[in-house]
Amino acid sequence: MSAYIDQFPAEAKVIRSAFYTSFIALALGAAFGLIQTLHRTDIVRVIPSEMYYTVLTAHGVLLVVTFTIFFLVAIFTWAVTTSLDRGVEDIRFTWSWYVLMSLGTLFAAVAILAGFTDRTEMSADVLFTFYAPLQAHPIFYIGLVLFVIGTWLAGADWFRSWWAWKQENPDERIPLPTFMVLTTMIMWYLATLGVATSIIVFLIPWSLGLIDTVNPTLTRTLFWFWGHPVVYFWLMPAYMMWYVMLPKFSGGRLFSDPLARVVFVLFLLLSTPVGIHHQYLDPGIAEGFKFIAMTNTMFLLLPSLLTAFTVVASMEHGARQRGGEGYFGWLGALPWRDPVFAGMALAGLMFAAGGFSGMINAGMNINYLVHNSLWVPGHFHLTVGTAVALTFMAVSYHFIPQVTGRRLASKQIALFQVVLWFIGMTFMSNAMHRGGLLGMPRRTAEPEYDFPFETAIGTVGELNAQIALGGVLLTLSTVLFVANMLITALNDPADDLPSNTIPEPLSGSEDAPLVLDNLKLWTAIAVVLVIFAYSLPLGSIVERGGLFGPGGDAFPMFIEFVEGTVFGLTGDSVSSLVNSPLEWLRAMR
Amino acid sequence: MNIHSYEKVWLIAAMLLIVGFIATITYGSVALGITMVDDSEETIDPNALEEHERFGDLGVHQTDSDEYDVHVRAYQFNFEPGSSALGTHDPIVIPQGSEVTFYVTSPDVIHSFSLVGTNVNTMVVPGEISTMTAEFDEAREYGVVCNEYCGSGHHGMEGLVKVVPEDEFHLFSVADVDAPESIEAGEETELTATIDNDALQTEAATVTLEIGDEQFDTDVEVDAEASAEATFTVDTSDLDLEDADDLDWTVTVEADSPATLEDGSTSGTIDLETDEDDEEADDEDDEADDEDDDPNDDDESTGDDE
Numbered sequence: 001m002s003a004y005i006d007q008f009p010a011e012a013k014v015i016r017s018a019f020y021t022s023f024i025a026l027a028l029g030a031a032f033g034l035i036q037t038l039h040r041t042d043i044v045r046v047i048p049s050e051m052y053y054t055v056l057t058a059h060g061v062l063l064v065v066t067f068t069i070f071f072l073v074a075i076f077t078w079a080v081t082t083s084l085d086r087g088v089e090d091i092r093f094t095w096s097w098y099v100l101m102s103l104g105t106l107f108a109a110v111a112i113l114a115g116f117t118d119r120t121e122m123s124a125d126v127l128f129t130f131y132a133p134l135q136a137h138p139i140f141y142i143g144l145v146l147f148v149i150g151t152w153l154a155g156a157d158w159f160r161s162w163w164a165w166k167q168e169n170p171d172e173r174i175p176l177p178t179f180m181v182l183t184t185m186i187m188w189y190l191a192t193l194g195v196a197t198s199i200i201v202f203l204i205p206w207s208l209g210l211i212d213t214v215n216p217t218l219t220r221t222l223f224w225f226w227g228h229p230v231v232y233f234w235l236m237p238a239y240m241m242w243y244v245m246l247p248k249f250s251g252g253r254l255f256s257d258p259l260a261r262v263v264f265v266l267f268l269l270l271s272t273p274v275g276i277h278h279q280y281l282d283p284g285i286a287e288g289f290k291f292i293a294m295t296n297t298m299f300l301l302l303p304s305l306l307t308a309f310t311v312v313a314s315m316e317h318g319a320r321q322r323g324g325e326g327y328f329g330w331l332g333a334l335p336w337r338d339p340v341f342a343g344m345a346l347a348g349l350m351f352a353a354g355g356f357s358g359m360i361n362a363g364m365n366i367n368y369l370v371h372n373s374l375w376v377p378g379h380f381h382l383t384v385g386t387a388v389a390l391t392f393m394a395v396s397y398h399f400i401p402q403v404t405g406r407r408l409a410s411k412q413i414a415l416f417q418v419v420l421w422f423i424g425m426t427f428m429s430n431a432m433h434r435g436g437l438l439g440m441p442r443r444t445a446e447p448e449y450d451f452p453f454e455t456a457i458g459t460v461g462e463l464n465a466q467i468a469l470g471g472v473l474l475t476l477s478t479v480l481f482v483a484n485m486l487i488t489a490l491n492d493p494a495d496d497l498p499s500n501t502i503p504e505p506l507s508g509s510e511d512a513p514l515v516l517d518n519l520k521l522w523t524a525i526a527v528v529l530v531i532f533a534y535s536l537p538l539g540s541i542v543e544r545g546g547l548f549g550p551g552g553d554a555f556p557m558f559i560e561f562v563e564g565t566v567f568g569l570t571g572d573s574v575s576s577l578v579n580s581p582l583e584w585l586r587a588m589r
Numbered sequence: 590m591n592i593h594s595y596e597k598v599w600l601i602a603a604m605l606l607i608v609g610f611i612a613t614i615t616y617g618s619v620a621l622g623i624t625m626v627d628d629s630e631e632t633i634d635p636n637a638l639e640e641h642e643r644f645g646d647l648g649v650h651q652t653d654s655d656e657y658d659v660h661v662r663a664y665q666f667n668f669e670p671g672s673s674a675l676g677t678h679d680p681i682v683i684p685q686g687s688e689v690t691f692y693v694t695s696p697d698v699i700h701s702f703s704l705v706g707t708n709v710n711t712m713v714v715p716g717e718i719s720t721m722t723a724e725f726d727e728a729r730e731y732g733v734v735c736n737e738y739c740g741s742g743h744h745g746m747e748g749l750v751k752v753v754p755e756d757e758f759h760l761f762s763v764a765d766v767d768a769p770e771s772i773e774a775g776e777e778t779e780l781t782a783t784i785d786n787d788a789l790q791t792e793a794a795t796v797t798l799e800i801g802d803e804q805f806d807t808d809v810e811v812d813a814e815a816s817a818e819a820t821f822t823v824d825t826s827d828l829d830l831e832d833a834d835d836l837d838w839t840v841t842v843e844a845d846s847p848a849t850l851e852d853g854s855t856s857g858t859i860d861l862e863t864d865e866d867d868e869e870a871d872d873e874d875d876e877a878d879d880e881d882d883d884p885n886d887d888d889e890s891t892g893d894d895e
């Protein structure tokens with residue numbers, strides 16, 4: 001048996017490039033994270049507070065768009081090629097989406113980082129949510145679109161592999177890792193329709209000055225149409241790792257293939273029709289729509305709860321294979337000294353904590369208390385910032401040797417690194433949650449105000465100290481990770497790499513009902529659910545505010561560079577074009 | 590498909606948990622009446638807030654005996670009223686034991702209006718009006734923050750809500766003060782203040798005139814949503830004028846109340862004529878001192894002293 005690079009040398013090169021891109025984003029993102037933690041806790045302020053938002057935009061975009069998604073495409077390419085046991089159909093096509101994604105990132109990054117200098121009027125201090133009427137430079141939006149198109153092509157690449165494989169293996173079940181990739185990508189195609197519409201139809205023309213106004217509620221709703229499912233887009237590669245790799249690293253096998261498929265189907269169906277739960281406190285959206293989103297959200301807990309079961313059961317199986325005994329005694333038999341296993345297990349543990357705060361967030365009326373408070377970053381640094389990020393870092397210790405053929409520089413440092421992340425995040429996230437309950441807002445350079453935040457236990461100073469300490473430990477951990485990866489990439493070739501295999505589940509695909517593999521059916525149901533959840537809210541938003549909003553101005557975070565209407569395409573005419581069928585439909589009722 | 594029996598138990602427990610959550614929230618909405626900010630208000634043109642019945646008239650308004658509406662404009666980077674730290678606007682002052690509905694909108698970008706540590710927390714979206722109702726049973730202050738990023742000055746966007754004891758609360762304002770523009774030193778003169786009462790009940794107002802270094806108080810009853818006049822007769826020969834050639838005055842309604850804000854007082858200046866002064870100045874002295882915000886720019890024009 002052989003390592004991945006021996007099996008698929010050409011693909012290994014693309015995967016490597018995607019990993020490296022994601023690590024660069026992680027390193028930059030962590031540097032910005034450090035600046036933020038020290039700035040908002042008023043410990044060290046190296047930038048003027050106005051610049052905080054440039055930093056925060058870069059932190060958000062680099063980490064939750066670049067780092068996570070480049071890592072995802074690397075892992076998914078690995079998963080498809082490995083589980084189908086065939087290379088990509090056309091490596092040039094594979095490179096093309098990689099290049100497109102990189103180009104998109106570059107565009108967006110240039111727009112954001114230009115905010116640091118006065119030399120250019122360009123900037124994009126709009127945070128990763130880019131809510132209109134705050135306006136970024138057009139190349140920020142164009143960059144995002146190129147990036148998304150790149151991911152669409154990547155998905156097409158994987159589908160293409162699967163179709164080609166199916167021609168040759170007409171009677172076989174879709175291998176589980178490929179199944180996970182395909183369902184995740186269907187969800188992604190559906191979800192990105194929202195953000196792509198928002199950017200292409202509204203924000204780009206608006207930032208170019210072709211249309212004067214947009215409807216802030218509409219673009220915001222389209223953002224969250226994508227903004228919740230993207231959470232699962234980050235999470236699915238981590239889940240895939242927990243399902244297919246964690247059992248391997250704990251010395252056992254996945255508990256159940258059919259349940260893994262059920263979980264991914266549930267994610268496909270339920271991830272998208274929930275985005276309005278980010279808008280519980282928005283005016284202009286009826287309470288009923290919020291309630292529907294909440295109900296769907298609650299059911300979305302189900303696949304995660306099932307995952308918790310399967311992951312723990314698979315680990316227990318592995319531990320018992322290794323000789324573990326007793327009710328809890330088996331925990332000791334797990335390979336805790338292996339950074340890959342330890343990192344993933346710690347990530348899973350934090351995800352459980354993140355799940356609890358997530359359940360609070362999901363509660364519609366409880367949201368009044370926590371919405372936009374520091375509680376929220378506290379929550380998602382546990383989920384995307386640890387469950388996902390730490391899993392990614394941990395599996396990198398396995399994958400980078402696999403795709404480079406080189407020896408991991410240091411296993412000890414790797415182990416120390418994942419534990420350090422866990423400790424750092426415990427401090428930072430716990431204090432953020434508590435601060436949020438006191439009403440400390442998120443996304444602010446200077447949370448201190450004229451009035452004191454009332455603390456039940458501890459002091460604001462103590463909370464800030466914990467946030468800053470956690471942030472420093474996390475940054476240190478990131479430095480160790482990136483250094484370890486860099487040295488590994490330059491290290492001597494290894495000749496004793498573990499072979500690139502995925503162990504068969506205990507209960508295999510032969511136990512899974514055939515209908516689970518019917519992707520067309522699941523796609524159709526997912527579309528119908530989205531139509532149910534969104535057509536009325538979107539219709540009502542357009543009806544209330546018009547397609548292009550009830551007026552108002554743009555608030556460019558840069559100085560306008562194109563003036564006036566170029567194509568004579570004005571908001572009004574397009575709006576009436578869309579409004580008349582709406583009127584007609586209403587008249588029909 | 591075979592499902593392990595433990596897994597079945599787990600599945601059922603998970604479903605029960607989910608249904609339990611939904612039931613809890615539904616209970617909160619239906620039985621406890623925790624409603625969500627929603628689409629019950631009409632949209633508004635962000636560029637024409639002044640023309641709107643509510644946002645053309647910002648501030649606190651009484652709607653029933655213990656009920657008040659507060660109209661707030663959240664803009665880059667202040668709340669009007671609310672942002673009082675730098676004296677930009679008045680704080681929001683409401684009486685203890687009242688039920689208050691906040692109406693908030695934005696003329697520019699998305700903000701939030703959030704009373705720290707309470708359930709009053711809403712997004713403020715241009716074109717939409719956010720409404721929130723809350724009861725305030727405790728006399729205390731609440732900080733207001735904008736917790737939605739709204740631009741480079743976002744971190745400075747904060748305000749204050751003061752809940753004051755009912756007997757310190759009022760909705761009086763000084764609508765107008767009729768004061769002479771100039772008088773002869775030593776003469777007797779009259780100042781008449783028009784006091785508006787925006788409350789829905791008749792209330793007694795203590796009106797204070799500070800003039801020179803003296804202070805005079807008088808009480809007037811003002812009917813609900815009506816005005817009344819308070820007249821002060823001042824014998825300037827009682828004042829310690831020294832050689833001053835003008836006399837500053839300030840009229841304040843309920844001077845000791847935390848609810849007395851910017852519109853609760855008006856100031857002006859009366860020119861003092863010495864004997865040689867021209868008589869003609871007297872004819873113009875009826876010119877009322879308008880409720881202009883800046884107390885200084887009224888009387889500068891009378892440059893006829895020599």
Ligand code: HEM
Binds near residue numbers: 057067129377381
């Ligand atoms: C070195 C490690 C990190 C540190 C010190 C750090 C620190 C912070 C801090 C203090 C904030 C809050 C800023 C504010 O709201 O004012 C923040 C926001 C955020 N962080 Fe991190 N973080 C780290 C890693 C990560 C990772 C790994 C991810 C995701 C993969 C992540 C994603 C985010 C996102 C999405 C935001 C919100 C941005 C926004 O509100 O627009 N962070 N981070």
Ligand SMILES: [Cu+2]
Binds near residue numbers: 227231278
């Ligand atoms: Cu969400």
Ligand SMILES: [Cu+2]
Binds near residue numbers: 700701735736737743
């Ligand atoms: Cu703000």
